[in-house]
Amino acid sequence: xxxxxxxxxxxxxxxxxxxxxxxxxxxxxxxxxxxxxxxxxxxxxxxxxxxxxxxxxxxxxxxxxxxxxxxxxxxxxxxxxxxxxxxxxxxxxxxxxxxxxxxxxxxxxxxxxxxxxxxxxxxxxxxxxxxxxxxxxxxxxxxxxxxxxxxxxxxxxxxxxxxxxxxxxxxxxxxxxxxxxxxxxxxxxxxxxxxxxxxxxxxxxx
Amino acid sequence: xxxxxxxxxxxxxxxxxxxxxxxxxxxxxxxxxxxxxxxxxxxxxxxxxxxxxxxxxxxxxxxxxxxxxxxxxxxxxxxxxxxxxxxxxxxxxxxxxxxxxxxxxxxxxxxxxxxxxxxxxxxxxxxxxxxxxxxxxxxxxxxxxxxxxxxxxxxxxxxxxxxxxxxxxxxxxxxxxxxxxxxxxxxxxxxxxxxxxxxxxxxxxx
DNA sequence: AAAATATTGTTATTTTTTTAACAATAAGTT
DNA sequence: AACTTATTGTTAAAAAAATAACAATATTTT
Numbered sequence: 473x474x475x476x477x478x479x480x481x482x483x484x485x486x487x488x489x490x491x492x493x494x495x496x497x498x499x500x501x502x503x504x505x506x507x508x509x510x511x512x513x514x515x516x517x518x519x520x521x522x523x524x525x526x527x528x529x530x531x532x533x534x535x536x537x538x539x540x541x542x543x544x545x546x547x548x549x550x551x552x553x554x555x556x557x558x559x560x561x562x563x564x565x566x567x568x569x570x571x572x573x574x575x576x577x578x579x580x581x582x583x584x585x586x587x588x589x590x591x592x593x594x595x596x597x598x599x600x601x602x603x604x605x606x607x608x609x610x611x612x613x614x615x616x617x618x619x620x621x622x623x624x625x626x627x628x629x630x631x632x633x634x635x636x637x638x639x640x641x642x643x644x645x646x647x648x649x650x651x652x653x654x655x656x657x658x659x660x661x662x663x664x665x666x667x668x669x670x671x672x673x674x675x676x677x678x
Numbered sequence: 679x680x681x682x683x684x685x686x687x688x689x690x691x692x693x694x695x696x697x698x699x700x701x702x703x704x705x706x707x708x709x710x711x712x713x714x715x716x717x718x719x720x721x722x723x724x725x726x727x728x729x730x731x732x733x734x735x736x737x738x739x740x741x742x743x744x745x746x747x748x749x750x751x752x753x754x755x756x757x758x759x760x761x762x763x764x765x766x767x768x769x770x771x772x773x774x775x776x777x778x779x780x781x782x783x784x785x786x787x788x789x790x791x792x793x794x795x796x797x798x799x800x801x802x803x804x805x806x807x808x809x810x811x812x813x814x815x816x817x818x819x820x821x822x823x824x825x826x827x828x829x830x831x832x833x834x835x836x837x838x839x840x841x842x843x844x845x846x847x848x849x850x851x852x853x854x855x856x857x858x859x860x861x862x863x864x865x866x867x868x869x870x871x872x873x874x875x876x877x878x879x880x881x882x883x884x
Numbered sequence: 885a886a887a888a889t890a891t892t893g894t895t896a897t898t899t900t901t902t903t904a905a906c907a908a909t910a911a912g913t914t
Numbered sequence: 915a916a917c918t919t920a921t922t923g924t925t926a927a928a929a930a931a932a933t934a935a936c937a938a939t940a941t942t943t944t
Contacts, residue, residue, distance in 0.1 A: 475883050478876070480902065483877040489854060496764055503921070511856050515921095523923060528815055531910045531921055546880070554878050563773035571870060579878055615724065617881055620874070642881035644873055648695060650717050658880040660873055664777060668826070668892060669691040669868055670684070672760050672785055673753070673863040675848035677681050685931065709891070721891095724931060737891055737940045742900060887927070888943070897934070913918070 473526070473545070473609035481548075486511055487521070488544045491537050497586075503534035540573045549578035553618040560623035560629050561586040561601050564646050568620055573597040581671070583610050604634075611638040618642045679732070679753070686727045687754075691731055693727070694750045697743050709740035741743045750824050755784040761822040763846070765837050767792040767807050768830035770852050774826055785824075804857040810840075817844040831855035 476484070489643075490510045494502060504522070505515035522535065527543050529535035556572075558565045559585050569581050578582045584601040586592055592603050602610055610616070619635040623630050625647040635643060642658040645651050653659045683692070696716045700708060711721040727740065733749050735741035762778075764771045767790050775787050790807040792798055798802070798809050806815055816822070825841040829833050831853040837856045841849060848864040851857050855874075859865045 477900075481876050481879050482872050485872040486854075486856070486869065489871075496784075505921090512858050514903070517901095519922065520902085520924085529922065531908090532912095534921075547880075548875055549878075550882050555883070556874070563769040563776065567769035567773070568870065568874070575871075577871075579874060594698075618874075618877055641884060642877040644877050648692075650692070651687050652718050656884060658877055660877050660882065662868075662873055663692065664774065665689040665695075665781075665783075666688050667783060667868055668755055668762070668774070668824075669685050671824055671848040671850050672755075672865055673682075673687050675760070676754075676756050678847060678862060678864065683930070711891090722935095725892065725933095726894085726932085737938090738942095740891075754908065848929070888944085889941085891940090892934070893940085894937090895933100895935085900930080902923085902927100902929070904927085907924090908922085910921090914916085 476524060476547070478490075480524055482577070483511070483513070483517070483521055484544050484548060487518070488541055488548070491541050491544075493536050495541065500537055501533040501538075502534065502537050504529075506534070518648075547608070548635075553578040554618055555580055555614055556618045556620060557582070557607075557611055557616045557635070558584045558599070558620045558622060559586075560612055560621060561588070561591045561596065561606070562622060565620070565622040568597060568622070569597050569599050573599075574660045582614050582616060589641070597609075607634055611640065611676070616640065616643070620644045620646065621651075622646045666674040682730060682753070686730055688724070688751050689717070689719070689727055690754060693724070694747055694754070697747050697750075700744050701747065706743055707739040707741065708743050708746075712736075712740070730783070736768075754818060759784040759786055760824055761786055761788045761820055763788070763813075763817055763820075763822045763841070764790045764805070764826045764828060765792075765813070765841070766799045766827060767794070768828055771826070771828040772802060773805050774828070775805045779805075788820050788822060793818075793841065799829070810837075813840055814844040817841070817846065822846065824850070826850045826852065827857075828852045853865045 487507060504518040507518045508515040525543060525547055526578050527540055533595045556579055558581055560567055572579055573579050577608060585604045585607050586601055587604050591601050594601055617640060621631050623631055628647040628649040629641050632643060636653055636657055643659045648663045651659060694745050710724040713724045714721040719837045729748060731753055733746055762785055763772055764787055778785055778787050785806050789804050791810045791813050792807055793810050799801060800807055809855040823846060825846045829837055833864050834853040835857060838849060840860055842863055851867045857865060
């Protein structure tokens with residue numbers, strides 16, 4: 473399939489979560505406007521996204537939730553699952569580990585790294601924390617392809633380089649320090665303070 | 679001034695941070711392409727954003743960093759500063775508090791709320807944590823206008839309603855549970871897992 | 885003094901994303 | 915059996931965002 477638009481990929485992730493909730497409640501079919509209501513978006517958007525992934529519902533029952541969830545899984549997941557490394561065992565690093573722990577997901581955090589002796593050589597939610605020096609070895613050995621950077625911003629570029637050097641193909645950068653990565657590595661950056669300043673701006677404006 | 683585009687607001691927040699770093703290094707003027715390099719975007723985008731906020735540089739020196747920072751401050755900040763409440767004293771809540779602590783910013787977390795007795799009636803980074811029952815009183819008394827929701831997702835809608843009822847005008851929702859708020863309240867939603875699934879999808883695609 | 889250069893500010897174009905419009909149609913209703 | 919209704923799937927249009935193009939011009943070089 474063609475690569476899907478960015479925003480559609482984001483929504484697919486959200487559709488899946490909501491649909492799984494509905495499945496858990498015993499619901500088997502759902503209309504586009506019901507999905508839309510759950511996520512507070514429009515039904516047109518839902519139908520368009522579903523069209524883009526090539527799924528069809530029926531006119532009177534809408535979409536088969538199970539089938540749709542499975543299809544989204546085929547699109548977002550890989551069969552073997554994807555392994556993740558978290559670099560930086562602070563609040564955010566822990567939040568990611570905690571979040572993915574127990575959640576039945578194809579995404580698994582399989583290693584964490586830090587330099588603080590108090591955090592190293594311990595497990596948090598079944599994830600073992602290694603010294604940063606071991607990064608390349610562990611990532612190679614475990615064949616990890618995705619890294620999350622949750623370190624202090626100053627060291628983020630250095631961590632990014634190490635991850636790329638170790639063979640990582642996707643980075644989620646949670647520090648406010650912008651990174652650059654070579655062609656072939658996907659980079660997603662997110663800045664908590666920017667989100668907050670945005671809210672503050674629009675509050676001020678009203 | 680007209681309300682700025684969403685994305686421009688986000689970038690202004692990032693320009694300011696980078697520009698402050700440059701100021702700290704003793705740099706006084708900067709060219710659009712230098713800002714662009716710092717943030718890994720294009721210089722056209724930088725110039726366009728700066729045009730939108732009505733600032734002008736000079737042809738040979740570029741932009742006066744101090745002036746630009748001050749102007750961005752005028753746009754993003756309010757003179758009195760803005761007070762923030764954090765609801766949910768878990769990893770993410772702590773991360774926000776910690777982040778804004780010590781950072782010289784007009785945004786101040788002035789209260790946190792939780793229901794866990796172990797967290798209540800203590801301070802974390804100078805922010806006092808109250809029982810959720812006190813939310814309305816404290817928000818009214820302190821005249822807080824911005825709330826961050828970092829609770830478990832199930833309770834997010836209830837918290838959101840309470841915040842709105844207490845007079846909050848902007849909400850940053852960090853739970854994966856989509857919220858809806860009345861007209862006049864600005865809502866920004868962010869989902870950590872969606873970010874990660876997006877990275878995973880594009881890694882898979884490559 | 886003329887030419888070359890580097891940079892801004894702004895308009896035009898392209899791309900991406902969202903929203904609207906509507907034909908097709910399955911199921912229920914008269 | 916014809917009519918109504920509710921919904922999908924898809925094309926068309928609009929809106930938002932990013933990128934390109936380029937005129938204007940201050941400074942430096944020749």
